Amino acid sequence: MGLKSAYYLVSLAAIWGASFLFMRIGAPSLGGAWLIEGRVGFGAVFLFLVMAFLKKRIHFRENGKHYAIIGLLSAALPFLCYGYAAQYLSASLMSVVNALTPIFGTAISALYFRKALEANKVFGLLLGLIGVAVIVGFDPEIVKENNLLAVFVVMCAPICYGIVSVYTQKAKKVDPITNSYGSMLMATLFIAPLLFFIPPNSAEDINWIVVASVIALGVICTGVAFLIFYKLVDDIGMPSTLTVTFLIPIFGVFWGVIFLDETVGWHTLIGTVLVIIGTMKVTGFTLKTVVKPTS
Template sequence: MIRQGSAGVSASVLAQFVLLAVTWGASFLFIKIGLEGLSPTQVVLARLVFGAAALLAITLFTRQALPREAIVWGHLTVVAILLCVAPFLLFAWAEQHISSGLASIYNATTPLMTMLVALAALPAERPTPARLTGLVAGFGGVLVVLAPWRGLGDSGVLAQAYCLVATACYGLAFVYLRRFISPRGLSAVPLATVQVSIGAVLMMLAAPFIATQPMHLTARVTLSMLALGVLGTGMAYVWNTAVVAGWGATNASTVTYLTPLIGVALGVVLLDERVSWNQPVGAVIVVLGIVISQNRLLPTVRSRELV
């Protein structure tokens, strides 16, 4: 009985891990399709509004209480800007000039950016040889993806730089969360609901000034925005929380290794995007840098050393 129950839980977590990887990997595809009929600001507005609606529904259904302290809402406003509004806008703008697959590759640098910010901002984060080696390798991979030997004068290079600024925003947001929110021990889903909802409100307030371009809403564009908001910005938080609870934060973070693979594959298959040799090679180096920085190489050797 216990084994069956454990197997059932493990299968459920695995299913949610796969859904999470596919959804986050596909998010860049949804952005690209959304840009066929919407401006970048309209894509972000739709994403946050649909995401907030999904998370509010989940929070009400599960009867979880939202945080009440004003200081928490203040901190989550900062997080909403760094984790939602700013990077979403940067990625949406960038995908006007680069492929969805390339954007997904740059998104994989988020753990490296987070580590870099943590080393600078958190005294407890020590620059161990593994972390430094991983950072150097990871950003070496970024250079391979960027391909500076092809020249740095077109809008595609600027778009790639915007992607890196976006992942730097993610890094700042995660460290800010760790510093000011995590010690409070609040539930993940209500926190996600508040931060995405604040982001949606900020975008709605700004919309009359920055999202007034004509829209061309086709079924393809509308469904992509619904998927991006409800799944990629809503349900993904729930799946991620379940995977962390079932497998632990370290194992759950391996979803980062899969999202660029899925993003590139979907771009090639569904949008007929071209992939240069340097992009997958650079992506592999980036992932290798993450693996090194997290001390995941040669686990058998480390286990023997501890015996």
């Protein structure tokens, strides 16, 4: 991996790590539905402008069903899970749970394709779950009302990502930018009806910081992040790009401490290490994965 690709990888981790910070800022006043509709909506607008600039077409008649599946499983449902959880949980905890994505992806793939998991992958899966249990079990804030439910809800997000990862293994290939826009457009349409039934938590508390956070979530953490992600896939390949998973919790915890004054206890540090090691075991990550040149 060259220096430029390493820079993009770290930048992507910093951006996706910041998404938990922005959700934590916006969720208390907006609530999950309005927050996430803003995220996917602004993301869709940004990607539409990119599509227009590059003169790409969406081909909705051919790919509409595909966009709907991707939009539901990779954006609408997992983002709503994070939006709900952000009302109760710290940015640090949510970013660590997000690192379980490869673990759930591997487990769901093995079930779907009926392939037995190797012992080291089973060990990694258990290690990741133990890591989350350590963070949650020793956090006094979790026992408060609704917080334990929020933990179970937030863990549904990486499960959704795991399901969609299996789907993409068999789905037809679509241009990455077009795929990103189509999925964000469908996610926006899926979430929109909820706004008629779920009002913002506290409209009077919505200020410029909340609005700026939602715009940043959509434009930077969704639109720009997808462009960087697919740029990395083209440059260094998918295995090396997915090492971003190990970096996101580091930035998620860092942004939470710096901007939200979140406390990082020993249980958070130990749990994060267990989750990252478990993910490395499941994915078979080694340093050769990063430095291996792509052809």
